[in-house]
Amino acid sequence: MTRARTALAVAGAVLLAGGCTVANSGSAAGADTLQIVLPEEPPTLEPCDASLTATGRVVRSNITEPLAEREPETGKLEPKLATGWRQTSPTTWRFTLREGVTFHDGTAFDAKDAAFSVSRTLDSGIECNVDGYVFGDSEVTAKAADGSTLEVTTGKPDPILPLRLSFVEMVPTGTDTGSRVREPVGTGPYRIDTWNQGINLRLARYAGYWGKAPDYAAALYTWRAEGSVRAAMISSGEADIAVGLAPADGAGDHAVEYPNNETSYLRMDAGKPPLDDLRVRRAVNYAIDRKGLVASVFAGLGKPAGQLVPDGVTGYDPDIRAWPHSMKRARALIGEARADGVPVDTKITIIGRNGIYPKAAEAMEAVQHGLREAGLNVEVKMLDVNAWTEYLLRPFPEDAGPTLLQAQHGNQAGDAAFTMEQIYGSKGAQSSYGTPGLDRRIARAERAAGRDRQERFAEALAHQGEEVVRDAVLAHMKGIIALAPRVSYQPNPASGDEMRLAAVHPAD
Template sequence: MPSSVPLPRGTRSPAPVVVPLAVAILAATSCAVANSGGGGDTGDAGDTLRIVLAQEPPTLEPCEASLTDTGVVVRSNISEPLIERDPTTGELEPLLATTWRQRTPTTWELDLRPDVTFHDGTTMTSEDAAFSIDRAVNSDLACNVDGYVFGDERLELEVVDEHRLAVTTTDPDPILPLRLSFIEVVPRTTSTEAKVREPVGTGPYLIERWETGVSISLRRNDDYWGEPPAYPRARYVWRSEPSVRAAMINNGEADLSTALNPEDATEDNSVAYPNNETTALRLDGREAPLDDIRVRRAIGLAIDRRAIVDTLFDGLADPAAQLVPDGVVGHNPDLPIDPPDPDRARALIAEAAADGVPVDRRITLIARNAQFPRVAETAEAIQYQLASVGLDVRIQMADTAAHLEYQLRPFPEDVGPVALLVMHGNQAGDAAFTTSQYLLSDGPQSTFGSPELDQLISEAGELSDDARQEAFAAIFAHQNDTLVQYTHLAHMRGLLGRSPSIHYEPNAATGDELRLAEVRPAREEAR
């Protein structure tokens, strides 16, 4: 999923340790982030599941649940989709819908689970499901799920009866049930004029209180249609420093924590997991000098991916040559990962300069605070490596809201050339969700493209099975050969902070949707 969508933050000046840090990376030596002390909120560990996040969610609006910082709280906790994808097997599983089938080439029919109630006590029907899809996809709310999952598609919805719904697309869509797994169901009384702050859903928890800047408290939904979760309450707090989050686990102040740094992780306080996230630089090809493919290729040749992975990520990643990792339909295992070649990079930049390209124009490298562990150090390393081949780069660290302004259309104007550090998670397991967002000429997270690539993406989306895999694999090769909008860095693995007092096994979806109903006290598992 997206992120599965990258997120941004505030601004700071480049740290004075840029050169020493980057030199250390080039030498492939280890770096450490200084620990900072800090406490956290305590609670009754037997009654309340305590989670510490890297930052406060920007919104709890269900139609924005494909944004990582929203989905980790909302998705399958407060609200639920009709269909759920098993993050381990990739199989689609029933949730609020019990069955689905393709009635015609363009129409799918779904049967809904009876006797499901919303947190406000009203009964969920197919009218609510139709409303939720229409609100997220066909409305003017500009929901992230609309652009990320459905693009420009408009869906026709038919309420067949109280518990049956038909969804019709303009063209045949072989993965419509997978797309619908991104739609969170809300009551048909939900506003269509504005996004909501505290949603009503059908999930195992409901919002008890959101104290802005402090915490979000949930309590168990006693009328939940499924198995009740083990913990009567859950409480989210946020601490930006990974060392503080680790300390909260160590001190018994938190049970779960997102995104620990390797140097703060131990066997007792954390567990590693594949999180389906890929880091990359998105190069704005509309602005000189990034509008010249030679400069874009030079950036890829200047970066030492292996040194960054080994030094800053402590090996908890693999160098990447594409936006999706192995396991996603369309991943191309044959794409080479370019080794660093600074001499070739300098030659390409010199060639571009000789043709009048303003290669000395300053490029802004924008990264999001807490995007991943050591993100600031990673930006500094990239800055140093690009400077070593003759490019002028300044770093701008941004908060989530500011980063989203650069990440999603419409992009800011008159800001000069931008290299945006993105982290894309394809949780859905199909390259269509990546290419429609990041590679189409007018994709919500793409700054440019080509008619040829647009056509290839359109054709691949109509295919199934092996033909679909081969078509999308060719698309990633085409991007690297002819477009180079992205300099890929690494396929990431996450470190989840986990107290010995609880039992929870993370999976590839954990970074985007932390399902609280799957968490149980360790003492129960020991019985």
């Protein structure tokens, strides 16, 4: 597997007397440039990895576009580069493509590009995150029926294929199929202008865009790991939008809270001792004080959770509650496992990710404290996004011992299919463990439609939480975004993973 291993370099902040000035922040960018500060630099702008937060919030609907787009506020699938679609057989869908669309290099977008984009995402060998996250092991074939008609065939009936394809960003046929591209060519309202690695990324408005032109002529992204620095950049006028903030970062009246659709959790290496023992995995869950974690570390920006999908997603089961905090039960389970010869003293490493959410390291230290108190040998290793991704996606590092991976999952698509197979399936791209019984339940749910789909996914989630216990789900999260007075933007549940620049306007 070839992975982009671009070094993540973060330019330092320079604090000057009388205010906060951040080196190379682009503060002189001009009134027609929207300035956004992010917690981390994207490791790549590869469109087929746009389901990853760091990449998606820059790429999706800004540089590249899909055939259809789910509106976060309504959950409805709306036309984008396709004007409509219909199912012509149980396994075949036809998409009518929008005419008059061009890529940033001036070439026309047509059905050959659409078919190529689907094939590149699913069959090129790049091992795109979208492939595992959205499609799993689905068999999908795309071909151009004519210049403006795309025909997509699946190996088995798929009632939500148009929704799945909304995660496939369109690229021209000349795009590299052997490796990830750093600076893609798309059809979006913005094109890549300059990328100064470790400093900033500038997007320029694309004059040939098929839709309504966005208000800002350019967008300038910078990255600062410290939330307090990002908040200070808003206060000092050096940035217009800052994301991934915590209450303690000091954004003040500039801060806006919103439900961000993210669920924080710990993925367990359930195939490695001592985590291969169900009692130990249950003990991990009992040992974590979720209410305390939300109240203190998350400063109330969340709600203790027991399942990986939030309310509003097909499959969400309101009867699944967060695990209660019981150190007595945790210690008893560890004691039982120890008595049966389970090597509970084996070192378990929490693999954390800097910047995944505010106070990420503090959250893992709190978890570590609880697990040690329960009788487990736990260490914390915090990594930047590139190194952390090696543990997120298959194939995982072979020399790692048993790990708990700090992760966060946002189901923007609104269907548990985009959670279950990739995260819990035996062969899922982000799955460290699965069972035949859970695989069967996931497969049955994916074939279902309507109310039956809801019930089957709820059953699969309940089975995972009660019998498999592959995770320690922590909380359904809220986010904080800071806005400068000169801009107007209404955050939505998808804002943590994608930020549509066209939705940002100058304030009245």
